[in-house]
Amino acid sequence: MMQTALKLTPKGAATRSRIVEAAAELMFVNGVAGTTLEHVRDEAGVSSSQIYHYFVDKDALVRAVIDYQNDAVVAEQENAFARLDSIAALRAWRDEVIAHQDRMNCKGGCPIAALGSQLGELDHDARSGVAQGFHRWQAAIRHGFHAMQDNGTLPAELDIETLATAMLASLQGGLLLCQMHRSTDPLRAAMDTMIDHVADLAA
Amino acid sequence: MMQTALKLTPKGAATRSRIVEAAAELMFVNGVAGTTLEHVRDEAGVSSSQIYHYFVDKDALVRAVIDYQNDAVVAEQENAFARLDSIAALRAWRDEVIAHQDRMNCKGGCPIAALGSQLGELDHDARSGVAQGFHRWQAAIRHGFHAMQDNGTLPAELDIETLATAMLASLQGGLLLCQMHRSTDPLRAAMDTMIDHVADLAA
DNA sequence: GTAAAAATGGATCAGCAACTCCAGAAATGA
DNA sequence: TCATTTCTGGAGTTGCTGATCCATTTTTAC
Numbered sequence: 001m002m003q004t005a006l007k008l009t010p011k012g013a014a015t016r017s018r019i020v021e022a023a024a025e026l027m028f029v030n031g032v033a034g035t036t037l038e039h040v041r042d043e044a045g046v047s048s049s050q051i052y053h054y055f056v057d058k059d060a061l062v063r064a065v066i067d068y069q070n071d072a073v074v075a076e077q078e079n080a081f082a083r084l085d086s087i088a089a090l091r092a093w094r095d096e097v098i099a100h101q102d103r104m105n106c107k108g109g110c111p112i113a114a115l116g117s118q119l120g121e122l123d124h125d126a127r128s129g130v131a132q133g134f135h136r137w138q139a140a141i142r143h144g145f146h147a148m149q150d151n152g153t154l155p156a157e158l159d160i161e162t163l164a165t166a167m168l169a170s171l172q173g174g175l176l177l178c179q180m181h182r183s184t185d186p187l188r189a190a191m192d193t194m195i196d197h198v199a200d201l202a203a
Numbered sequence: 204m205m206q207t208a209l210k211l212t213p214k215g216a217a218t219r220s221r222i223v224e225a226a227a228e229l230m231f232v233n234g235v236a237g238t239t240l241e242h243v244r245d246e247a248g249v250s251s252s253q254i255y256h257y258f259v260d261k262d263a264l265v266r267a268v269i270d271y272q273n274d275a276v277v278a279e280q281e282n283a284f285a286r287l288d289s290i291a292a293l294r295a296w297r298d299e300v301i302a303h304q305d306r307m308n309c310k311g312g313c314p315i316a317a318l319g320s321q322l323g324e325l326d327h328d329a330r331s332g333v334a335q336g337f338h339r340w341q342a343a344i345r346h347g348f349h350a351m352q353d354n355g356t357l358p359a360e361l362d363i364e365t366l367a368t369a370m371l372a373s374l375q376g377g378l379l380l381c382q383m384h385r386s387t388d389p390l391r392a393a394m395d396t397m398i399d400h401v402a403d404l405a406a
Numbered sequence: 407g408t409a410a411a412a413a414t415g416g417a418t419c420a421g422c423a424a425c426t427c428c429a430g431a432a433a434t435g436a
Numbered sequence: 437t438c439a440t441t442t443c444t445g446g447a448g449t450t451g452c453t454g455a456t457c458c459a460t461t462t463t464t465a466c
Contacts, residue, residue: 009412009463033236034325036453047415049456058454107324116383117320121310122237131383165380165389166373166396173376173393177368180319180334186368190376193369197400212433212442239423250445255425 016054018044024065024072028111032062032118062115063125069111070133077137081144085151087199090144094191097171098184109179112137113172138168145198153202163198170194219257221247227268227275231314235265235321265318266328272314273336280340284347288354290402293347297394300374301387312382315340316375341371348401356405366401373397 008016022044026035037058041048055061080093108114116130142164148154174190211219225247229238240261244251258264283296311317319333345367351357377393 011413011463015413029324031236031321031325033234037455038453048454049416049458050414052455053413109320109323113379114320114323116379117312117317118234118236120312120317120382121232122234127383127385131385134380134383162392162396165392169376169380169389169393170369170373170397171376172379173372173374176316176319176375176379177337177372179323180330180337182330182334186372189365189368190372193365193397193400194373197396197403200400200403214433214443218443240425241423251425252427252446253444256443261424 015044015046015050019046019051019054019061020064020068023061024068024111027062027065028108028114032115037061059123059125062119062123063129066112066115066126066129066133069115070129070136073110073112074133074136074140078140081140084144085147086153087195087202090195090198094188094195097191098188101175101178101184101187106178106182106184110172110175113175134168138164141167148202154198155201158201163201167194167198218247218249218253222249222254222257222264223267223271226264227271227314230265230268231311231317235318240264262326262328265322265326266332269315269318269329269332269336272318273332273339276313276315277336277339277343281343284343287347288350289356290398290405293398293401297391297398300394301391304378304381304387304390309381309385309387312378313375316378337371341367344370351405357401358404361404366404370397370401 019040023035023040026039026043030039037048037051040061041051044050051061055064080096084090084093112130112133116127116134119126120130121127142160145154145158145160145164149156149158149160154160170190170193174187177186177190178184222243226238226243229242229246233242240251240254243264244254247253254264258267283299287293287296315333315336319330319337322329323333324330345363348357348361348363348367352359352361352363357363373393373396377390380389380393381387
């Protein structure tokens with residue numbers, strides 16, 4: 001693709017960023033289809049033609065938003081799991097996730113999952129980008145489990161690949177139920193049950 | 204709500220059903236925003252005004268589609284869990300879910316979750332309807348676990364409310380990853396891990 | 407300093423999709 | 437039978453939104 005073949009001056013890069021950030025925020029709140037480029041234009045404080053100067057069309061902007069959310073969400077998760085090496089730390093992570101949903105009033109769910117669900121069957125590039133984000137996320141969790149193997153918390157023969165995938169699935173399913181029910185209860189149930197299972201494996 | 208205050212003749216009810224079924228199918232494949240009423244019109248073989256004769260606007264049709272999918276999906280799951288009373292039966296259910304996704308080439312994911320993700324923050328009635336579907340689904344799973352308590356497979360003091368929620372979350376998260384990665388592997392990982400956990404509790 | 411490239415503003419276009427209207431056909435019920 | 441209600445067909449209309457154009461200003465590079 002490489003549509004970013006244009007050279008960007010610092011000012012241009014800043015403008016591009018403002019557009020992507022505004023679009024990300026609006027699409028998180030109003031959905032992709034519910035976000036018009038006019039909204040993005042106003043929110044980012046740019047003119048219509050700017051958007052088309054930096055992105056060939058709306059789909060290209062959406063893909064940039066996916067990349068942006070991948071970095072924003074997964075980078076944070078990678079950071080959280082980098083020093084995650086005990087069951088207690090896992091429970092602390094759980095607390096953070098739930099507290100965050102509480103602050104959001106259970107609205108929006110996972111930004112990456114939201115984009116994936118909305119675009120999954122319509123835009124294959126988008127789906128692929130979302131899958132990449134999930135892959136990075138799963139790897140981050142797996143590295144945490146690997147550290148727990150290294151320090152003896154988890155048995156070495158454990159299939160942490162499968163366990164990390166199951167953990168991510170529980171989290172995502174929990175977030176979905178949390179969003180739909182407007183309650184953190186199901187998210188808590190999902191994460192606690194999965195962490196209990198990991199704790200059982202540790203014993 | 205009760206917008207179905209109009210009397211429906213058998214013929215009218217059939218037409219209404221055809222519209223809802225066509226809309227459900229199209230929205231599953233192309234998403235809600237990607238489905239135009241013109242498509243629905245053609246697919247159902249009716250004229251434009253028919254749709255507005257039976258539904259005040261597109262949102263009303265969407266809500267009817269949610270009700271339709273709730274019945275279609277959850278009723279099947281209720282039936283599956285009605286006679287689910289052993290770990291082996293749980294694994295057989297897992298096989299069915301995975302086989303179904305295989306047949307779909309991992310496309311579309313869960314119809315209810317798809318509608319919820321697309322409409323969650325835009326249409327509160329829709330979100331509420333989706334939540335209701337999930338609630339019924341969770342209850343079905345819980346009843347299955349209750350039967351397993353009755354026949355001694357699971358300990359009586361177990362919190363099956365939480366366990367059923369966690370199982371549904373694992374399933375939904377697994378389906379999402381399955382759809383995004385176009386592979387049943389993550390779905391298998393999620394369901395197997397959760398069923399293993401239930402099996403541990405049974406021992 | 408100056409020419410080329412990049413960035414910006416804003417008016418405008420064009421197509422599509424939700425929704426409307428109304429006339430006429432079919433069914434219902436007495 | 438006949439009046440009333442329900443159902444159907446399809447040609448509009450309207451507003452919105454993605455996309456375009458081009459003139460102008462700002463920045464870059466030599």
